[in-house]
Amino acid sequence: MTGQIRFTDGAGYERYMGVWSRLVGRAFLEWLVPSPGWRWLDVGCGNGAFTELIVERCAPASVHGIDPSEAQIAFARTRPTTRIAEFQQGNAMALPFPDNTFDAAVMPLVIAFVPDPAKGVSEMSRVVRPGGAVAAYIWDDAEGGFPYGTLMAEMRALGVAVPQPPSPDANRLDALRGLWTGAGLVDVDIRAITVQRTFGDFADYWATIRMGPSVGPPLAAMAAADLARLEARMRELLAPDASGRITYSARANAVKGRVSLQ
Numbered sequence: 287m288t289g290q291i292r293f294t295d296g297a298g299y300e301r302y303m304g305v306w307s308r309l310v311g312r313a314f315l316e317w318l319v320p321s322p323g324w325r326w327l328d329v330g331c332g333n334g335a336f337t338e339l340i341v342e343r344c345a346p347a348s349v350h351g352i353d354p355s356e357a358q359i360a361f362a363r364t365r366p367t368t369r370i371a372e373f374q375q376g377n378a379m380a381l382p383f384p385d386n387t388f389d390a391a392v393m394p395l396v397i398a399f400v401p402d403p404a405k406g407v408s409e410m411s412r413v414v415r416p417g418g419a420v421a422a423y424i425w426d427d428a429e430g431g432f433p434y435g436t437l438m439a440e441m442r443a444l445g446v447a448v449p450q451p452p453s454p455d456a457n458r459l460d461a462l463r464g465l466w467t468g469a470g471l472v473d474v475d476i477r478a479i480t481v482q483r484t485f486g487d488f489a490d491y492w493a494t495i496r497m498g499p500s501v502g503p504p505l506a507a508m509a510a511a512d513l514a515r516l517e518a519r520m521r522e523l524l525a526p527d528a529s530g531r532i533t534y535s536a537r538a539n540a541v542k543g544r545v546s547l548q
Contacts, residue, residue: 297333297361298497304335306433307395309481310538311339314394314423317477318542323347324389329378329410330396334362334371340392341367350383352376378406386415393422395538397462398451407469414545420471421542423479424457431537433483434495440519444512446504462541471543479540484533488521491532 322345328337331351340349349371353359359373376382378393378400391410393400400406410420425432432438438448455461459476466474485491496502505513524532 298502299333299358299499300335300361301494302498302502303395303433304333306481306483306536307332307335308339309483310423310479310536310540311336311394312343313479313481314421314538314540315339315343317479317540318390318392318419318421320344320390320419325387326350327352327381327383327388327391327410327413328371329381329391329393329406330399331362331373332358332395334358334365334368334373336392336394337362337368337371337373338365341370346370348372350374350388352378352381379409381409381413383413385412387413388418389415390419390421392420395424397422397424397465398427398453398456400456401452403453403456403465404468407465407471411469411471411545416545416547418545419542420466420469420545421540422462423538423540424462426459426478426537426539427454427457429537431478431480431539433536434498434501436523437495437501437520440516440523441501441504444508444516446508446512448504449500457539459539459541462539466541466543469543470546472546474541474543476539476541478537480535480537482533482535484531487530488524488526488532491524492517492520 324346326340326346326349328351331337331353337351351371351373362373379402391414397403441448463476526532
């Protein structure tokens with residue numbers, strides 16, 4: 287792993303990734319087909335972007351969010367719709383909940399950041415009741431699905447070291463299926479989800495990426511001439527429409543399964 291990605295700025299993360307997460311999250315929840323009244327656990331809840339979707343769309347009986355970053359949790363607590371949720375710091379590989387506590391455990395955009403993904407899936411399975419749902423989605427980095435993958439490729443071409451998550455191989459569809467079946471989950475299914483996001487103009491895009499936890503710090507450390515060269519290159523690659531807006535796609539891989547009744 288090159289460097290370390292730190293998620294400590296809830297507002298910056300919201301602009302950089304929270305918008306993308308909700309775009310994928312809506313399609314993900316439709317695919318998951320949750321029932322009203324479920325007790326939910328959002329593992330790696332970050333700044334509450336996906337937690338908010340659960341509250342808004344799923345009529346939950348309860349929602350718990352867990353994340354290692356207190357700063358992200360503090361931002362999550364400011365969202366009006368997440369006030370029914372309970373947030374706490376914690377480790378995805380050692381969830382602080384008893385067995386069979388939840389009806390569903392989800393891990394949005396997180397599994398590649400878990401040092402031991404198999405342990406993380408095992409822990410989600412442990413805290414979900416028999417018959418309950420365990421699911422996740424993660425950007426398909428390996429196949430160019432990450433929202434800022436083109437930017438990161440251009441940075442690397444300039445010799446800039448861009449941090450990588452500790453478990454980058456966990457984002458492949460076959461890897462996700464293997465993690466879920468390996469944890470003993472049943473009725474495992476996988477799918478790819480493609481979404482589009484529109485930025486108001488290039489300035490909007492450029493300001494957004496400067497706040498990113500994965501690319502912001504290396505961008506800030508770049509020499510002025512290299513940064514200008516990168517900006518010019520991205521202007522070429524991200525062609526605006528007639529009104530100056532920039533729209534492009536990203537792709538996430540998703541997986542779901544159930545805890546066995548036996």
